[in-house]
Amino acid sequence: SQQGEEDPQALSIQEGENATMNCSYKTSINNLQWYRQNSGRGLVHLILIRSNEREKHSGRLRVTLDTSKKSSSLLITASRAADTASYFCATADAETGRRALTFGSGTRLQVQP
């Protein structure tokens, strides 16, 4: 099944630095979403970018989408220790008609204070 794959699997940075995570997927999509998961908790929706959009901002988050390369990136600027979490991309498949998101395996972000 089509699935987003995040890269890198793990990322460790210092507080104040920027963190960039990438997601690749396999089929045409309607939209792509990013979620955060703190340890032992449920996922929290961060941002949604539609297939006809190229870039979207929300606070310290910047998401880009390149449908020709079937890839997306999530940039967190001026990271904080509280940003430590796993980040997942999820895609809404436009080809199979599946009415549910497909999630990638995630990037574990560690922000050192």
Added chain:
Amino acid sequence: NAGVTQTPKFRVLKTGQSMTLLCAQDMNHEYMYWYRQDPGMGLRLIHYSVGEGTTAKGEVPDGYNVSRLKKQNFLLGLESAAPSQTSVYFCASSPSRTSYGYTFGSGTRLTVV
């Protein structure tokens, strides 16, 4: 607080036992989903529902059954638990198909021994 509530939060089962996980949402969402998350992996879709009285299979439906008798509730049943079903189970809901972010519950950690 509005959101998705999962019960129980933790459970240990013996192989062959059965149990039901309950998911309740108070946001009047049409769509509800059950995912499982295994260590170091993303979420895999078990079953989902596009409205009261409807259910559909996801990626990994074997060994599970679901029911959506009321719009606000989505039940996940394990008929005869197996060690391979040891996982963290997440319920989520959304207003529509895939055009909105999902709201997740906090998860049920299930261990089958």
